[in-house]
Amino acid sequence: NAGVTQTPKFRVLKTGQSMTLLCAQDMNHEYMYWYRQDPGMGLRLIHYSVGEGTTAKGEVPDGYNVSRLKKQNFLLGLESAAPSQTSVYFCASSKGAYYGYTFGSGTRLTVV
């Protein structure tokens, strides 16, 4: 099993550009999450989904949108990138609180 796969692994954007980060999981998990991690800090939750077709805001949702059209995919969009969105983005999936979360290897995004 591949687990959680994030695409792309690295990206450089110019301020104002848009992009979509893809998270794919092959474990049939209901729950999916997008986190960001800034240098020297813990992970902060951006958005999450408790099932196909559902999304909800996390701690730091501003400037991001998400979609969960298929159970296995969770997309994170930046409509107009800003330098403050330079970060490492991690996706995770889970069956729920009774189970552990599986994380992807991250997408390193730089906005110049």
Next chain:
Amino acid sequence: DAKTTQPNSMESNEEEPVHLPCNHSTISGTDYIHWYRQLPSQGPEYVIHGLTSNVNNRMASLAIAEDRKSSTLILHRATLRDAAVYYCILLNTGANSKLTFGKGITLSVRP
């Protein structure tokens, strides 16, 4: 959400046991205790989780106090590869529950 408190850092020697403490005095009856670790330049990795009883797996053991207000992650024989940030997190069984990361504890392992 109930919070956890961990020391900022800890050092250990290679091949010795390591006990990483976590306090969670406001834990509720439906909160699971989860531990994750993050190696340098990698994504977080699930280590172990439990509710009331002590738990063992191939990576570590989790010892949970009888009143559930504290827990200890035990690495039986530390290796250099175990040097990482370890996060102790409470996760409720509610439908909208999600992992909320604190600063964690940075474990250094001396050769």
